[in-house]
Amino acid sequence: MRAIADAIGFNLVVISPTITLVLTALILLFFTITIESNEKVKQVITFSGVVSTIFCVFLKFGLFLQNGVSSYFSKKILLDEFSLFGNVLIGLILLFNILPIWDSSSQLREKTTEAIILTLMSTSGFMLMVDSENLIMLFIGLEIGSISLYALAGLNRVDKLSNEASLKYFLLGSLASCIFIYGVSLVYVSFSVLSVYDFATGVGFVGADSVPLTTKLGVILIFIGLLFKIAAAPFQSWAPDVYQGSPTGYVGYMASIAKASAFIVIARLCQVSLRFMPNEFDSFFLLVVILSVIIGSFFASVQDDLKRLLAYSGVVQSGFILSGIVSGINGTSASMFYLFAYIIQLIGIFVIFSIINGKMSSNFNIQDIQGLIINNKFLAVTFCTFMLGLAGIPLTSGFVSKFILLTNLWAYQKYLLVSILLLSTVAGFYFYLKPIWIATIEKTETPVQNFKIKRSEYLLISSLATMTIFFGLVPSSLINISRWVVQSYL
C-alpha cells in the first residue's frame, strides 16, 4: 500500500470548498428571510459563492502539491487525486447547473431562493463525501447531499408527480442509507476501524482469506448503499419516477451530482479497500453491471417519456462506468474519463430539456420535441450532439470513453462483459436515435414552440456541446488527467 503523509490534523484549506458553500447558503438564507433585498444582490452572492468555491478547489491543489496524499482531522478527511478530481467535477457540475436552477426558482410561486440554497447545501455535502476517508464522514456527506436532493425533487408543491417523486426518492433513499450504515457497522464490528485505509491495513494484516463473512457482507451492504445513488440495477427503481416527477430544471443537477460523487467514492473504495480481496466481489459486481446494462437498455427502448428514457439510459451508463471501476486500475482511469464525458452530456441534455419543457414541469412526452429543427436549429443540433454522444458515435467524447473502457476490459480478459456492453451499444443506437428522429426528421403540423432561450443559455449549451466534440476529437489531455487520478495506485 502506498504511503500517506502523516495526519496533519486541523487544516481549513482542505475543507474550504465545503465551508464556502455552506457560508454562501447561509448568507443567502439570511438575506432571503430577513432583509427585503432585490434579485441582483442574491445573484451576486450566489455567483461569487460559486466562483470562490472553485477558487478554493484550486487552493486544495496547492495543498496537494505541498503535502502529497495526506489525511486531516484525525483521519477523517483525505486529500488525494480522487478527491481533487471529485472536487473539480462537482464544482463544474455546480457551475453548469446554477443557471438553470436560478431561472427555475424565479418561476416558483413565491419566487424564493430555496432551490439555490438547497443546491448549495447538497453540493457541500457531496464535496464532503468525496473528501472523506472515514466511513461515518462519508455517511454524513452523503446524507447532507441527499436530503437536499429529496427536497429539490418536491419543490414544485402544486404538482402531484413532483410530490410523488420527492416522497419516493426520500423513502427509497433512506432505505439505502440504512443499508449503508448497517454495512458500516458490520465492518466496524470485526475490525474496529472506520478509516478506509485502516480497513485495508486490517485486511492485509489478517489476510484476505480469513476476513469474516460478516465483514464481507458489510462491504457488500456499503456498496449497495452507494450503488443506489448511481441507479445501478437492481437498485434503479427510484430513478425513472424521480427523473420524471422532479422539476425539469433540477433533474440535470440531481442526476449528475449524485452519480459523480458516488462513483468517485466507489472507485476509491474499490482501489483502497478491496485491493487486498481480489476476486471476492467480482461476481457481485458482474451481476450488477450485466443487470444494469440489460434492464436499462430494455426499458429505455420502450419509454415514451424523455426523462424516463434518460433515467434508464443512465442505468446503462452506470453499468458501463461501474464495469471499468471494478475491473482494475486502468479500467478505473477509463471510467473516470467516461464519468466526466457522461456528466457533460447529461447536463447538456437536461439544460435543453428544461428550456423546451419549462423549468418546473414534470412530464415530458417524447412527442413534445416534435419539429424542434423547424423552430430552433441551434437546439436541434446540440440536442443531436448530446444524444449521439450518449450513443457513443465517433467524433464525440462518448465514443472515446466507450473505446478506452472496452479496450481496458478486453485487456483484463473480461470477454463476456465486453460482448454484453457492445451489444447494449446497438440497443443504445435504437433508443437514442428515436428522439433525434422525432426532433429533426418527423414531419409535423405543430412544431414545438413557446419556449424562450436566453443568451446565457446559448453560451452554456454551446460550451457543453463543444466539450463533447472536443474530447471526442482531442481526448489526450483528459485521458492523461484520468490516468493521473489513479496513478498512485498503479
Add this chain to the structure above:
Amino acid sequence: MISLAYSFILLPIINSAFIFLVPKRRGELFRPLSIFLSLIPLGLCLYMFINQDLKTSFVVVDSISWISAYGIDLIIGFSGMSFLLISLNCLLVLLSILSVNQDHGSSKGFLGSIMLLQGSVNGVFLAGDLISLFIFFEALLIPMYFLMGIWGGENKRYATIKFILYTVFGSIFILAGTIYTGVLSFQSSGTFALDFDSIANISMTSNQSKVLFLLFTFGFLIKVPLFPLHTWLPDAHVEAPTAGSILLAGVLLKVGAYGILRVSIPFFTEGFLEYQFLIAFLSVFGIIYGAIVAIVQIDIKKLIAYSSISHMGFVMLGISAGRYLSLEGAVIQMINHGITSGALFMLVGFLYDRRHTRRISDFGGLKKSMPLYAGIFLFTSFASIGLPGLNGFVGEFMILMGSFPSFKILSSIAAFGVVLAAIYMLWAYQRIFNGQLDNDENAVLTDLNSKELVAVVPLLILMLFIGVYPSFVESYIVNDVSIIYDAINSLSGVLE
C-alpha cells in the same frame, strides 16, 4: 504533393459548411453552388492524376497523435486503389448533385449531407489505421441517417432504422476486432498502436488470427452485403432518395469490400485461408439468389438493389478465391459496379421524377416517347449484364477466370449469374420500353433534357472506356493487389 490526400476529407466538410452558411432565402443558389464546390475535389483528383505517380501501394501521408497515453495515432495514407475509389466517390457525388430534382436541389440540408457523406467515405478510403477507419466507417451513418430519414420514401422510418441498426451491429464486431488488435499490439510492443505497419508486425497465433478475421470480416460483410446479411439493402435502396441510392450503391457498398481487402486479408491471412471457402460459398449463393429474386421484382429500384447483391457477390467471390487475377477482377468489378449501378439508379430516378411510380407494370412502350432514355438504359443494362466491350464484362470475366482454379464447381455455378443477369435486366427492359404505348400518362413523358444528359453521359463514357481499356484501371491497383496476393501466397504456398 501526395499530402493533398488530407483535402479529400477536409474539402467536402468545408464545402458542406459553406452550403449551410448560405442564407435560406437564396434557395436558387444552392444547386449551382454545390455543383461548383463538388467540382473542387474532383479537380483535385484530376490534378493529382496528371502530376503524380499514384500507382503506389499504401503509403503513409501523415499521422496525428490521438491518445498519447495509449500510443494511438490517427494516420492518413494513400494508395492506387484508394485513389480510384476516391475519384469514383467524387465523381458520383458531382453527378448525383447534377441529377437531383428541384425538390432536393433547393434544400441545403440535402446537399450538405451529401458532401458530409463524401468526406466520411473518403476518410474510410484514406484511413491508415484501424481507429480512423472505424471513426469514418461510423461517421458516414450520420449524413446517411438524415438523407434517408428526411428525404426518403413512404416507409423510410423502418428502412432507416434497419439500415442503421444493421450497420451498427456490424460495426461493433469491427470495434471488438479493433480492441482485440490493440490489446495484442500492447502485448507485443507495449503500446496500443493500431496503425497498419504496427499491426503487420504483431505476432499472433493462428487462433487469434482466425478470431480477428471473423470479427472484422463479419462487420464488413454486412456493409457489402453478403447473403444472408443483405436484407437491409433492398429496403434502404427503395426508400432512399435517388442521390442517396446512387451513393449507397456506388460507394457505400465498396466500403465493406475495401475493408476486407485492406484489413481482413493482409493482416489476418490465416483466418482468411480458413474461411475462404465459406465466403466463396455464400458469395455464389448470393449471386444466384440475388439474380433470381431480381427477376420477380415489380419495382425497378428493388430490382437494381437485388442485382447489386448479385454483383457484389461476384466481388466477394473474386476476393475469397485469393488468386491474383481474381483479386484484380474484384477491385475492377467494385469500380464497375459503382459506375453501372450509379447510372442505373440515376436513370430510375429520372423516370420517377416524371412519372412518380417505379412499378414495372405501369410502364410499357416508353421507347416511343423517350427514345434517348431507352437507348441509354439499354446501354447501361448491357454494361451491367457484362456484355464484352463494356466494363461489366472485364470484371466478371477476370473474377470467374481467376477463381476457377480455386473453386471449380462454385465458379461454374457463379457463371450462371451472368445469364440470370441478362434475364432480369433484359426482361425488365422489354416490359418497360417495348410493347404498346397504351398508357396516356406514359405517352406524354418527355425525353431526357440536357441537364440530365450531362449527369449520366460521363458514366456511359467510363463504361465504354473501362470496357475497352481495362489495363488503365489495372495499372493503379497492381501494387495493392500484389501485396494482398503475396500475403495469401506466402502462407498457402499455392503458385499461380
